Amino acid sequence: xxxxxxxxxxxxxxxxxxxxxxxxxxxxxxxxxxxxxxxxxxxxxxxxxxxxxxxxxxxxxxxxxxxxxxxxxxxxxxxxxxxxxxxxxxxxxxxxxxxxxxxxxxxxxxxxxxxxxxxxx
Amino acid sequence: xxxxxxxxxxxxxxxxxxxxxxxxxxxxxxxxxxxxxxxxxxxxxxxxxxxxxxxxxxxxxxxxxxxxxxxxxxxxxxxxxxxxxxxxxxxxxxxxxxxxxxxxxxxxxxxxxxxxxxxxxxxxxxxxxxxxxxxxxxxxxxxxxxxxxxxxxxxxxxxxxxxxxxxxxxxxxxxxxxxxxxxxxxxxxxxxxxxxxxxxxxxxxxxxxxxxxxxxxxxxxxxxxxxxxxxxxxxxxxxxxxxxxxxxxxxxxxxxxxxxxxxxxxxxxxxxxxxxxxxxxxxxxxxxxxxxxxxxxxxxxxxxxxxxxxxxxxxxxxxxxxxxxxxxxxxxxxxxxxxxxxxxxxxxxxxxxxxxxxxxxxxxxxxxxxxxxxxxxxxxxxxxxxxxxxxxxxxxxxxxxxxxxxxxxxxxxxxxxx
Numbered sequence: 001x002x003x004x005x006x007x008x009x010x011x012x013x014x015x016x017x018x019x020x021x022x023x024x025x026x027x028x029x030x031x032x033x034x035x036x037x038x039x040x041x042x043x044x045x046x047x048x049x050x051x052x053x054x055x056x057x058x059x060x061x062x063x064x065x066x067x068x069x070x071x072x073x074x075x076x077x078x079x080x081x082x083x084x085x086x087x088x089x090x091x092x093x094x095x096x097x098x099x100x101x102x103x104x105x106x107x108x109x110x111x112x113x114x115x116x117x118x119x120x121x
Numbered sequence: 122x123x124x125x126x127x128x129x130x131x132x133x134x135x136x137x138x139x140x141x142x143x144x145x146x147x148x149x150x151x152x153x154x155x156x157x158x159x160x161x162x163x164x165x166x167x168x169x170x171x172x173x174x175x176x177x178x179x180x181x182x183x184x185x186x187x188x189x190x191x192x193x194x195x196x197x198x199x200x201x202x203x204x205x206x207x208x209x210x211x212x213x214x215x216x217x218x219x220x221x222x223x224x225x226x227x228x229x230x231x232x233x234x235x236x237x238x239x240x241x242x243x244x245x246x247x248x249x250x251x252x253x254x255x256x257x258x259x260x261x262x263x264x265x266x267x268x269x270x271x272x273x274x275x276x277x278x279x280x281x282x283x284x285x286x287x288x289x290x291x292x293x294x295x296x297x298x299x300x301x302x303x304x305x306x307x308x309x310x311x312x313x314x315x316x317x318x319x320x321x322x323x324x325x326x327x328x329x330x331x332x333x334x335x336x337x338x339x340x341x342x343x344x345x346x347x348x349x350x351x352x353x354x355x356x357x358x359x360x361x362x363x364x365x366x367x368x369x370x371x372x373x374x375x376x377x378x379x380x381x382x383x384x385x386x387x388x389x390x391x392x393x394x395x396x397x398x399x400x401x402x403x404x405x406x407x408x409x410x411x412x413x414x415x416x417x418x419x420x421x422x423x424x425x426x427x428x429x430x431x432x433x434x435x436x437x438x439x440x441x442x443x444x445x446x447x448x449x450x451x452x453x454x455x456x457x458x459x460x461x462x463x464x465x466x467x468x469x470x471x472x473x474x475x476x477x478x479x480x481x482x483x484x485x486x487x488x489x490x491x492x493x494x495x496x497x498x499x500x501x502x503x504x505x506x507x508x509x510x511x512x513x514x515x516x517x518x519x520x521x522x523x524x525x526x527x528x529x530x531x532x533x534x535x536x537x538x539x
Binding site for chain 2: 004005006017018019020021022026041042046047048049052053054056081083084085086088
């Protein structure tokens, strides 16, 4: 496995994300609540460029004590959406919110002296 | 050209995908998948153009002066809505509210002075997915059968057909069309067959299924006879319509879409079989498009069970309904794969080895890649080749390039064994 330098921590703005390709591997790096997270740009559904999709907050629906619904609302979790078919993945866990068979492949990321590195598989 | 350099070396950045992203970049990962298809003959029986992006080109081809004027009168309005078309623009939720950008719009640049922009967009998708031939259908016009004015359906349907064969198909012989039939106007359908059968690129005829018309009505028998005589297939292309009284009960696009796309074809197929149309038109090749497959074994068993108890209501049938259905053709998308045992049983029920035709549905949000077929663990190599293209070659009489290996699939009577 090789370690690849991707940039300074300041190059990754809060709430934003960047996608890199190196030696045939594509990696998405996401800044979520201060943390840097890296996932392989490969959707487990059909191999779509998941990290190049858009990021949305998870949509939730509040159910009251009377089992009625208060309607749809945005929750706090950030999801990346595969642009091919809309498969969603939690940016912290890499998991599809409704089907545990689908999850993103984590890429090892480290920060040293404000420099961001990923270790490619 | 915006195409991204993916050469090895030091890290380079990839863009976020939006409506202006080049189709070849959206589908770059499909290119990698398509390398294993190099010696496959791949025919995509159901992809789509976006005719409303070129609406004035379509409406320019309306025959009737007044109807053409009615359409043109919209061009000066803010946003230039597609005049005469019965779509509900504020309820086009297919892109999942911005999550699937290629469904929202393909706004990438294309060169001018060469092929038509729609042709270029289609070529980019074909080349990315490893597709040899592609059949294109309209998109917003899939609900035109619900238009309250039959003469408008006839005018727009005929104009669309002209636009397709005059502007989109001529620049690439790999493209083909199945001509739109204005099914609310049976005589108009016959005129369409007369006008377009035999035109370059025309390989069949289409009824958009989203409509309330009894396909067994005597008004349509001349039409079916004419199509049977051409030797070209007749497709029923599914669609959705949230205005349908039953669909008004559902509150999510997901639910409505999942049911609608099977619902209309279920009704038309049932009417087709139970009224004995396969007996009346034994040489007419029927294709059921974009309903997926899971509904078909349901219909087979359901109709068989009722037919065996109420045979007197279907006196034209000489066999069980499922036996007629098994001789029809179906397109694969959107292929239900969440339970592969059910998928395998479905393939067996419909005799997929000879009757199933691959379809991508590109550029729509629930499109399938050829990998939807090649990754099915229960299919033989020959079955994959049949479904991906050789069945289509047989039905549409397409020439298979020599380097694409193997001969066309055998007809149903000598089915390839899975």
